[in-house]
Amino acid sequence: MTTERITLTINGTETTLDVPVRMTLADALREKARLTGTHVACEHGVCGACTVLVDGLAVRSCLMLAVQADGAEILTVEGLAPDGALSPLQASFRAHHALQCGFCTPGILTTMHALLTAEPDADEERIRDVLSGNLCRCTGYLPIVEAVLAARDSYRRTEETP
Template structure:
């Protein structure tokens, strides 16, 4: 079967790419667009390392075909900030030392970003529930949860400004 061309928006930029029918969104992001912050761990949707945001929802990109992203807006960890202008979650993760090896961090950041965009006042129990789908073998989650709690005020301010 010949490759298909898909059109989507990635981190705010319109993109077109040629993909085979069986190419996952994770593989397209990493291989075609060189957005290697999206990590592949289990490739079964269990670990959460490949989590990206598709039209506002946290999605396991190893389980979604690239063809399914046609017309959608995709945000990867690279879209949350850059080295010169970190996003509020990235700043909070740095402040709280909420990463160690860093393998799980992009998926946790995108998961938490999607949560705080929708629920900027999420309490600790809700945060723990949501990030429980992202496996981290290094930190024990305490600094991760503290960082997400700390970042809430920035998301609440954004939500207030948008209202």
């Protein structure tokens, strides 16, 4: 099996990995980098459970080869709370009971983090539109939307900080 050495900046830390050329980014994160917060479910890019940020953009990591990410900056759900404390978005999910089984939660959190970073004033319609790419079988989405709406202020303050 042919392997390739790639360098990624994962959650702020430069990491070099030897990966099979046909290994997905999701599998490389889970198996090579040992970051298991990125979940793999459908493996067809439909469910959104594997969503991570690649150079700031929400990407289905099950559809991207790890070698395609060489040199990229990757943010996983683990990177949302680098000091071990919940991020404001994660805390809002907890406060609004926006997670049930938790399987879809990492993908939804990274997707909503990308949205609020780019659009801290996103309204409910925009949140629901972006959220439509992430499937959740347990919560019914209302608590998720409420949590994201409540977390917007933390992104506004972050953006205004010099």
